[in-house]
Amino acid sequence: IEPRNGVISISAVRHFLALSLCVAALGPIFPVYSASADFKATYVGGTVSSFKPGLHGRLNLQDGKERLFRYSKSQSVRITYSGITELALGQAAGHIPASRVAMGAALGLPGVLLMRKKSKNYLTISYVNSAGSNEVAVLDLSKEDTWIAIPILEARSGRKVIRDGS
Numbered sequence: 521i522e523p524r525n526g527v528i529s530i531s532a533v534r535h536f537l538a539l540s541l542c543v544a545a546l547g548p549i550f551p552v553y554s555a556s557a558d559f560k561a562t563y564v565g566g567t568v569s570s571f572k573p574g575l576h577g578r579l580n581l582q583d584g585k586e587r588l589f590r591y592s593k594s595q596s597v598r599i600t601y602s603g604i605t606e607l608a609l610g611q612a613a614g615h616i617p618a619s620r621v622a623m624g625a626a627l628g629l630p631g632v633l634l635m636r637k638k639s640k641n642y643l644t645i646s647y648v649n650s651a652g653s654n655e656v657a658v659l660d661l662s663k664e665d666t667w668i669a670i671p672i673l674e675a676r677s678g679r680k681v682i683r684d685g686s
Contacts, residue, residue: 535608557581559665566657581672604677606646610684641666
């Protein structure tokens with residue numbers, strides 16, 4: 521706000537306050553993503569013998585030499601970026617529960633929004649483990665985390681992500 525002739529106009533103050541209120545009100549609606557490279561992930565399947573499908577953990581990409589999948593405070597698996605042989609990204613549509621279908625039918629048009637299928641983002645990481653054996657891990661990440669993790673994995677591993685249908 522710049523004063524004209526040493527005076528700040530009331531309309532300029534109103535505009536500034538209105539803009540400030542809009543930013544404050546919309547802040548919780550639009551999350552701000554930090555530069556953190558630590559993501560929630562679920563192990564869906566693969567060849568890692570110590571993992572069971574459905575295992576929840578954290579995918580940590582903060583280290584420049586290796587990535588870490590931590591599934592408890594003391595248990596984790598480390599994969600060096602140089603050991604990654606392939607990265608692939610696939611999507612699958614989720615199941616719509618019968619209760620959501622019934623609610624959608626009862627609500628009409630707003631209900632159609634409830635019936636949208638949630639697509640899952642599966643990140644497949646093929647790598648050579650520390651013993652020299654080939655391994656594969658398929659992880660389910662949120663859509664937002666997937667799009668943040670992909671450039672990090674590509675840059676550090678030197679491999680391009682193969683996307684579904686390409």
